[in-house]
Amino acid sequence: MSREEERLRKWRKMIGVDGADWEQYVQRKPQVVKRRIRKGIPDCLRGLVWQLISGSRDLLLMNPGVYEQLVFYETSASELDIIRDISRTFPSHVFFQQRHGPGQISLYNVLKAYSVYDPDVGYVQGMGFLAGLLLLYMSEEDAFWLLVALLKGTVHAPLEGLYLVGLPLIQQYLFQFEHLVKEELPRLGTHLEEELINPSMYASQWFFTVFSYSFPFPLAVRIWDVFLAEGVKVIFRVGLALLRYCHDDLVKLPFEKLVHALRNFSENVLNPDILLPMAYSIKVSRRLEELRQEYLKTTTLAHQLQTVKSDNDMQPTRQKKGASLRVEALLSFRRVNRGRRRLARLNVRPKKFLRAIFR
Numbered sequence: 001m002s003r004e005e006e007r008l009r010k011w012r013k014m015i016g017v018d019g020a021d022w023e024q025y026v027q028r029k030p031q032v033v034k035r036r037i038r039k040g041i042p043d044c045l046r047g048l049v050w051q052l053i054s055g056s057r058d059l060l061l062m063n064p065g066v067y068e069q070l071v072f073y074e075t076s077a078s079e080l081d082i083i084r085d086i087s088r089t090f091p092s093h094v095f096f097q098q099r100h101g102p103g104q105i106s107l108y109n110v111l112k113a114y115s116v117y118d119p120d121v122g123y124v125q126g127m128g129f130l131a132g133l134l135l136l137y138m139s140e141e142d143a144f145w146l147l148v149a150l151l152k153g154t155v156h157a158p159l160e161g162l163y164l165v166g167l168p169l170i171q172q173y174l175f176q177f178e179h180l181v182k183e184e185l186p187r188l189g190t191h192l193e194e195e196l197i198n199p200s201m202y203a204s205q206w207f208f209t210v211f212s213y214s215f216p217f218p219l220a221v222r223i224w225d226v227f228l229a230e231g232v233k234v235i236f237r238v239g240l241a242l243l244r245y246c247h248d249d250l251v252k253l254p255f256e257k258l259v260h261a262l263r264n265f266s267e268n269v270l271n272p273d274i275l276l277p278m279a280y281s282i283k284v285s286r287r288l289e290e291l292r293q294e295y296l297k298t299t300t301l302a303h304q305l306q307t308v309k310s311d312n313d314m315q316p317t318r319q320k321k322g323a324s325l326r327v328e329a330l331l332s333f334r335r336v337n338r339g340r341r342r343l344a345r346l347n348v349r350p351k352k353f354l355r356a357i358f359r
Contacts, residue, residue: 047137055154056146070113078123089128129209156231202262241279
């Protein structure tokens with residue numbers, strides 16, 4: 001028996017028939033499961049395992065007939081936007097190349113169903129890469145419920161904030177990532193700041209599509225294995241590992257070449273067996289929570305600033321002094337948080353921002 005056959009045998013034993021033994025095995029040997037997922041799920045079992053670790057299988061079983069209703073009996077305000085973007089999703093992959101072929105039809109159905117299911121999110125450019133990757137491993141209905149599990153947070157924190165109006169979650173993630181770069185790679189962080197480069201210029205698509213947009217398929221699916229099992233922290237880890245691997249070259253580059261390098265990594269960098277162990281060695285969980293709290297505090301103060309300014313504009317001149325002092329205090333705080341100010345610009349035209357990412 002070859003090494004790959006032995007590996008597949010172990011996974012089949014761990015899963016059981018159609019996933020029947022999965023939960024029990026996870027409870028008994030969580031570290032074994034974690035280690036095996038990090039080494040990569042066998043491709044022939046990937047679709048099933050993704051459904052099991054995401055909780056989407058349970059959603060499917062609890063909602064019989066819902067997907068069919070959404071696809072065939074409901075209309076969506078986003079249908080034209082979805083049709084426009086279909087051909088831009090994995091255009092070089094054979095499954096999605098044929099115009100109005102089975103791949104494009106399945107992708108349209110999943111995105112349309114989700115836009116009806118969750119009208120607050122609807123459809124946003126970039127969601128197609130999530131749904132498209134899922135469709136390569138499972139049926140339309142399975143892919144739909146896994147998308148629901150991700151965005152609604154069945155197992156991990158919900159990701160719908162990536163696509164809500166104003167892109168609130170992407171702003172938080174970029175704030176956190178910028179701070180992590182400065183802390184983990186201070187020399188590179190300083191160089192990026194001097195060159196006026198912030199994470200929105202190169203890392204946004206990492207978070208929007210979980211590395212599925214422009215990264216090699218073998219690396220993308222290995223990242224997804226761990227992402228579905230351990231959550232969004234793996235995106236931060238992989239992003240930091242990419243920068244760490246290329247650190248000595250990046251710190252020497254001027255602005256234009258630096259932006260190009262951050263968006264186009266060489267093939268030797270993107271070897272999953274080299275990059276992912278490096279990513280797993282970077283510990284970020286505790287610091288991510290601290291930065292999340294800091295971001296929320298900064299956001300709250302920015303909101304207070306706007307409120308105070310509005311109230312101040314409505315006061316008679318003789319009553320403005322106290323409000324002006326409060327404004328100055330908040331402005332000082334905001335000047336300290338330069339990263340937050342840059343991220344706030346994403347609120348202005350999120351559609352234009354997304355078009356720039358996925359051009």
